[in-house]
Amino acid sequence: MPRTDTATATPLAPHPDRLFAADPGARAVARTLYEAVAHAPIISPHGHVDAALIADDQPFADPAALLITPDHYVLRLLHANGVGLEALGRADLSGTGTVPPGRQIWRNLAEHWDDFLGTPVRYWFETELHDVFGLTEQPSAANADAQYDHIAALLQQPQMRPRALFDAFGIEVLATTDAPDADLAAHARLAADPTFRGRVVPTFRADAVFDPSRPDWRLVVASVGQAAGIDTGTHDGLLAALRARRQYFIEHGATATDTGVLDAGSTPLSPSERARIHAAALQGPAGVTAAEAVAYRHDMLFRWAEMSVDDGLVMQLHPGVVRNHHAPTLERFGPDTGHDLPGVGAFTEPLRPLLEAFGTAPGFHLVLFTVDETVFSREIGPLAGFYPAVYAGAPWWFIDTPAAIGRYRSAITDSTSFTKTSGFIDDTRAYCSIPARHDMARRADAAYLASLVVTHQVSEEDAVRVAQRIVSDIPRATFKL
Amino acid sequence: MPRTDTATATPLAPHPDRLFAADPGARAVARTLYEAVAHAPIISPHGHVDAALIADDQPFADPAALLITPDHYVLRLLHANGVGLEALGRADLSGTGTVPPGRQIWRNLAEHWDDFLGTPVRYWFETELHDVFGLTEQPSAANADAQYDHIAALLQQPQMRPRALFDAFGIEVLATTDAPDADLAAHARLAADPTFRGRVVPTFRADAVFDPSRPDWRLVVASVGQAAGIDTGTHDGLLAALRARRQYFIEHGATATDTGVLDAGSTPLSPSERARIHAAALQGPAGVTAAEAVAYRHDMLFRWAEMSVDDGLVMQLHPGVVRNHHAPTLERFGPDTGHDLPGVGAFTEPLRPLLEAFGTAPGFHLVLFTVDETVFSREIGPLAGFYPAVYAGAPWWFIDTPAAIGRYRSAITDSTSFTKTSGFIDDTRAYCSIPARHDMARRADAAYLASLVVTHQVSEEDAVRVAQRIVSDIPRATFKL
Amino acid sequence: MPRTDTATATPLAPHPDRLFAADPGARAVARTLYEAVAHAPIISPHGHVDAALIADDQPFADPAALLITPDHYVLRLLHANGVGLEALGRADLSGTGTVPPGRQIWRNLAEHWDDFLGTPVRYWFETELHDVFGLTEQPSAANADAQYDHIAALLQQPQMRPRALFDAFGIEVLATTDAPDADLAAHARLAADPTFRGRVVPTFRADAVFDPSRPDWRLVVASVGQAAGIDTGTHDGLLAALRARRQYFIEHGATATDTGVLDAGSTPLSPSERARIHAAALQGPAGVTAAEAVAYRHDMLFRWAEMSVDDGLVMQLHPGVVRNHHAPTLERFGPDTGHDLPGVGAFTEPLRPLLEAFGTAPGFHLVLFTVDETVFSREIGPLAGFYPAVYAGAPWWFIDTPAAIGRYRSAITDSTSFTKTSGFIDDTRAYCSIPARHDMARRADAAYLASLVVTHQVSEEDAVRVAQRIVSDIPRATFKL
Structure with a gap:
């Protein structure tokens, strides 16, 4: 539901310690680990x-066309809270409807900013709006037009062209x-x-x-x-x-x-x-x-x-996604409109013929992704913990969140350590969110590794080394980059 | 197994900071959030x-008839530890058995108090015995009769009548x-x-x-x-x-x-x-x-x-409960005797026809509850995160516990923030446990929100506001109250 | 992948506080609880x-034959990282291959030590190498021969005979x-x-x-x-x-x-x-x-x-294990070579006939184990929380890890406290790892109980008592020892 505006804007200032544990000891270790990888080049496989x-x-088109209309993560949350897809810029395929101007689409987001609270979508958005677009206030109905204009103007500048951003983002x-x-x-x-x-x-x-x-x-x-x-x-x-x-x-x-x-x-x-x-x-x-x-x-x-x-x-x-769950939305607005939904995951039995034939074939790499968390400890970890060919893909899509990354690491590390994991994948259409997403994963991994360090399961020296490998030679080796 | 008595009674004194994280920073935030809602009226939808x-x-009948015999949470735990249902006051439907007097039933509970350690049932019981009945010792074989008499006498007083308690509990x-x-x-x-x-x-x-x-x-x-x-x-x-x-x-x-x-x-x-x-x-x-x-x-x-x-x-x-799992108990003692058991949850596929027809119907609210935690991140969160009609029901019955509330919040918030959740439901027959249950949920939510605050995912100001909405306009909007 | 050697050896010194939470308050409680059970006799049912x-x-044969070749936990991780089973001492059943000498097998482990980082297998190994074999350096390619010789020599000494170790390990x-x-x-x-x-x-x-x-x-x-x-x-x-x-x-x-x-x-x-x-x-x-x-x-x-x-x-x-998933490995090297894999667990429905007949039979004890964590809160906890006969078996095999023990305790305690659990089982062929495994479980349980103490759900006095019961009268009662 729309938020009641307050006179004073809420500051937008992503904290340098975000996602690190509250305990001062654990936080200090997480900081050290994060700093070792914060500026490493981005490998996006x-x-x-x-x-x-x-x-x-x-140059990118207007802010809404860049940041809202094509991003099904954003669409689905606004849709869930009562904003129709047309109001978000998705044209009715019949050609009968009209989409509002970008400024109005942006206002829809700003008015529903509260409905994103605590989600990774807001987390990425905050980092992106702050780091890439230089905003310093949380979006709200009051500042929607001003923020829209600010971003729209910025998008015309040369440093905001895709190639300039490629370099600025540090993408390798x-x-x-x-x-x-x-x-x-x-x-x-x-x-x-x-x-x-x-x-x-x-x-x-x-x-x-x-x-x-x-x-x-x-x-x-x-x-x-x-x-x-x-x-x-x-x-x-x-x-x-x-x-x-x-x-x-x-x-x-x-x-x-x-x-x-x-x-x-x-x-x-x-x-x-x-x-x-x-x-x-x-x-x-x-x-x-x-x-x-x-x-x-x-x-x-x-x-x-x-x-x-x-x-x-x-x-x-990546098996197990139920595509286009809501047929009326598919018919009216096409695919990728927020109603692809997770299904039950299963790997151990269905992959058996494939793995019996190729699971130990030299050089074969099979990276398994899931949107069903229950398979991490029951299927993917144990498979990656025996078959040389199998790699445990990073949590993805619905479970690409700080909390889920922690659960993934906990389940997978128990079965198969770090070398048989994929490293982070951003899986995104939202170009400007790439640094925010990789940064979040690096922080979440630092927090996880710090938890192993402070419980004396891994030395800080080893944890630094692993953190570095997770953003460099592990994805390079897994994806043969 | 029955606990060996000690000469000295163990104090019963629910701690003002219970359920809050141990870290001083996180605890202070949790306290602030909890204090913002501790005395809010109870909405029990x-x-x-x-x-x-x-x-x-x-006036209520005796303590056992109020607190033990009708509460299947209590029955099942005592039954699991060897106390027969007759000994807990459930009459054999054949009419052949006899149930013991309330005093003896209470003694069964007191002697098995240790078998409740760490469970939410004991947690609620402790709060209730302390706050509603003014007890200051943990139940034990040694004090069973005295505590029984104390409660029995209290139940005759006017302030313990149902309507007086309705007001005292702050039920709206x-x-x-x-x-x-x-x-x-x-x-x-x-x-x-x-x-x-x-x-x-x-x-x-x-x-x-x-x-x-x-x-x-x-x-x-x-x-x-x-x-x-x-x-x-x-x-x-x-x-x-x-x-x-x-x-x-x-x-x-x-x-x-x-x-x-x-x-x-x-x-x-x-x-x-x-x-x-x-x-x-x-x-x-x-x-x-x-x-x-x-x-x-x-x-x-x-x-x-x-x-x-x-x-x-x-x-x-709320699909997925296997009712009356143990036929001999059903035949002898009837339903609601502790052997309804959780089944596997499934929503995404089976609800598809219903949601295709009505998932975007204006004003339609569908609140989904489960006793299978695996569906929070895989099904309920994603459904509530797309369909305007779908709300993620609070964890319930077997998973109505501090730890499970934390897991629910973590899974659901990632998918769909707070506005598409139901707020707490107590689902109870145990009238006197209502304040204890809502208080537990408010503490658990405060602890969860505090974890977001101290990891800088949500500001403390926003967290206070969400905590307040969770006990007021969120359940009012979801249930149209 | 093999680790690049560093000139300096990394110390092997298991920390006295390992597995305890970082928060100083929680850590102090965990220490107290652990100390109450650290030297209790081992019951291995x-x-x-x-x-x-x-x-x-x-006397035991060489170090590799004792610590690597028969241990499918170790085999599967090395196999997953590209070391063939023959190179680990498993003879090809056709008789055509040759297995390397123990010294070479040990070197394979040492070179892949990094691939065990963060796993419980390395955790046990570290404790065992330090406490039983007196090693003070992490295994590495540089020290592989020296460590092998050290262990091989030690195995010839009388205090390393199985019976002497039985006493030294404190096995009851x-x-x-x-x-x-x-x-x-x-x-x-x-x-x-x-x-x-x-x-x-x-x-x-x-x-x-x-x-x-x-x-x-x-x-x-x-x-x-x-x-x-x-x-x-x-x-x-x-x-x-x-x-x-x-x-x-x-x-x-x-x-x-x-x-x-x-x-x-x-x-x-x-x-x-x-x-x-x-x-x-x-x-x-x-x-x-x-x-x-x-x-x-x-x-x-x-x-x-x-x-x-x-x-x-x-x-x-213990239902639900898919045995010998990789037929070519079974044919070449036989069973117990690391490719038994977890399957989906199910108890509530399939066990119904058995439980209807015997679930309340006096003296009947049925201990349920799983390798599928999802059943703890959905099936095993609720079954043990009603049926007198049912006991919730400790997490086992793939989920016998500090993190999973915490999840098990959290899920099971909510449903059925501690008295209907099995106590730790080590399930091991690796004789010398028995004390390390029991010690890990005692630490993990201390950490879990400490989390209940510092959140004021259980008193420290009760927690000490429960910690002691978990390693003594609970397994004795469950297994009728």
Whole structure:
């Protein structure tokens, strides 16, 4: 509900000790650990920033279009508190509605600032508004217009262009997420540009080819074939085209794939069976049963690992998200509008066929992400604690929070220490939140490590070393960067 | 096992700082937050006190009948430690056994006081015995008779009558839970009584009409029809009768319904299909298959939401409790004897049809409770963090404890801050424990908020404001009080 | 990955306050509680040390054979970090490979010491290397040979023989785990030996007879019959033989059975149905369907409880472990090589038939263990909080860690205090780690109890008493020792 304004603005001043424990001893250790990594370069091996944004280096549009409308974390919280998606700038797909001007969208955020209290979304926002945009007051109805104008003006300045921010943020590597038929032209432009010294690498994401029950499956299969110049009318053709596309991505700097599936089932099919389902699915959505579509998808996950063993691309996997839970919102506003929801996680049983085949294959890296915390101690930690191929992915999306990072570290460290973890991933479309998110993770890890130090489970010297590795050689090794 | 007595009694003196963190800085903040709400009126939007208790305002019977025999929290712990239910005053339904006098029942509690150590049941009991009954020694075999006599004498005094306690406890609103055919006479008497200034509102609970496989289903359906003056021989008739009864409750002050079901499935049926199953079920328990009974129940949950959208009653839902786990105890002593047990929680998938239809309906409030903690971060938080209709119910029953409240706040705040939570519900039959339970929740919330303050995630000023809202406008808004 | 050596060795000096909270107040209380139990005798009611080890009292072989090769906790972490099982001393079952000398195996551990950072495995190892073997440097590539030689020399000394260590460790009772056809000769020798004053008791574990789909089922059934002198060609015969074997174990000091099954299903079969499946299974693996094998196993779990009610043996149950997840490793190196993995836990529903029949049977003790933490608050705590027969087993295997012990205590204490818990079990094959493991649990419990004391939920006096009971009369009562 909208907050009643007070005459006096509340200061916005992120505290230098935030997220560190209250106990003075623990706090001092956390500070030491944090300081050892606070200014380390950012390695961002998994995210959703568009490479063209960096390549084109155009000024950002208005504050709402930058910070609110495209960010489903922000949208869902405002929506939950009664602000419709149109009022937040998402156009009704029917074309019948109208979206308000950016200034009004920003006011919606400011009036509901209280509804973000205590959330990581507000935490990132505060850091970002302060550090990137130089604001010193908490947003409120009273200062909404002034803050909007301040940011809008700032966005026109050269130091706020994407490339200038890339440098200012201290980004060393930024991985994007790209469609299987992508030409990667922006990546190529950046690589060829001697004035750009950063590293922007693509990630191969081909979820649509996994599932023949998807309405866009035939389109994507055809498009992958066209991009690869290989006929995907047969299953072997599709596999060959995918291998070719992966190679194309590798040539453009990719070190990893990313895959989101409903479940992690990985039972392989016989060549004849997968050929048969592929051919049937090409006849149209009615060509395969639901069970056949699932079997095809499970087989494809198996093939995905097989390809990774062959070409060396790191395999990222995040099953268990229920996409587009609210059909009326999907129909009206499209996907990524805040109603993808966590499902029950399961890895140990469904991944068994894949791990029996490839779990000990030299050089194979399989990074497991979840939105269901219960699997950290029960499944992901123990799997990463036996299989050389398995890495425990950082907490992500709904559980990308200081408290959840603490629970993740506690559960995973017990099973498998630090070397088999992924390091932080920001997974964000919100370019300007990248430093805030990495900073939060570094603080949360410092707080966790400090708790081990003050309980004498790890020496401070070892903790400093681990903190440094978590932001450098651990993600580099996991993602082969 | 019984505790060996010591010559010296152990003092009973609840500490003013209990539940606050040990760190002096965090403790000071928690104190400040707690003091801001310690004496706020009690809003109790969900509980099981009988309205007639307040309306009749008779003195309570003996201490055991007040504090032990009807409280299944106390019964189950004594039973787990070897005290039979008869020895605790529950009559054998066959009429063959005998229950001991209250004094002996009290002695059973006193001798097993050690078996409650560290539990919230003992925590509430200690606060209640000290604050309400003025005891200053921990119960023990040595002081059992003296404490029993002390309480028994006190219960005869006028200041210990239910209405005097209502005022002394500072209760502003107390919601009861009532059968769908209830005449709500006690509520009417209280509303009409100018000498009673409190507010006691009914809650519409009609679990039995949901499930045609229940032995009492036909009886309740008929009884609802009689109470409403509407023929429930057809499904449309039953729906009309239920709407009429809801309206009757609204006229008597109700703002909410409450529903406990085995699972949260909510797939609607076609009118003809639900009419058919209804008619078949009226032929007797053999008239419907198990699958039909489940389908009927899922449809009824959908109708329940539909009715709430129409009449504005808040819909409370708590699926996932396995009722009467131990059949021999049920047969001998009846229900509510300590063996209702938590089941696995699930909301995201089963509630999908209901939420697609009503999740964004204006004014619809759906409060989700669970006894399975794993769903806080995975399901309830994310649902409340997108759907305007969904509110995250406070931890309840088995997880109504200081530690679990902390885990709930941590999981839910990350997803959806504070405004989409329910505020505390005491859910109790134990009238005299109400202040102790609310006080515990206020302390636990103060401790949680203090942890955010000292880690600089929330300012102390904001935390005070949130603490105050949690006991006032948040429950008022959620429950439309 | 291997650690880069530093010139200076890192000291190995377990801190006297380790695992206690950083806050000075909480730490002081934890110290007091720990000191009250630090030197209490060790009661080890569940473990995997071979009784012959104590009976024979031979010097241990080399350090690697003692501390690395047989310990699947250590194996799995090294394997996860790229060290093959052969390099750790596990012989390839085909006989084609060669295992390196102990000195080289030790070097593998030392080079990967960093990959154990923060894990309980390293924690135990540090305590053990320091307290038992007198090492004062953290293992490293630089000191690997010297440390190996130091331990190897020490193992030849008389004070390092198993019996001398038994006394030095302060073990009062050690329970072993034994096959159903075991002759228990080593136990008998120890009992008859007036020079041995310790108590080593067998535990009856007959998992193989539960599951007729196991390849070794017929062999074990025959072997049990032979050991009992009773024909196991009929199901009644098998039950009689098992009863006889249990009696034999009782005569040799056993107080408990132990059972690991895939799930806790306990639905009984009719006598004719179990007789029929038994007879069919004796025809060979093809004789029974998968469903029949499961039904037989569930019935056997029911019978197991029935036998315990009759003969008084405590029933330990730990369902939910997925054994031998990686078939290629099983085929090459055999079982217990680090890829048994946790599965989803479930107790409330599957145990219902068993508990309805025996949950209130006088003297029946059923101790429930899990590797899935989610069941502590949802299932095990509530079951132990109603059924007199049910005890909440300590966190075990993957969750036998300081952090998980804290979560266990928090979840279980809320539901059922301390008297219905098992006390610590070390469950270890690693004889020399026993004191380190018990010491860790005592510290973790002291830290948990201190957290209740400083938040004024339990008095320090009560906490001291509980800490003492947790290592003495609670395990003695639970396990009837």
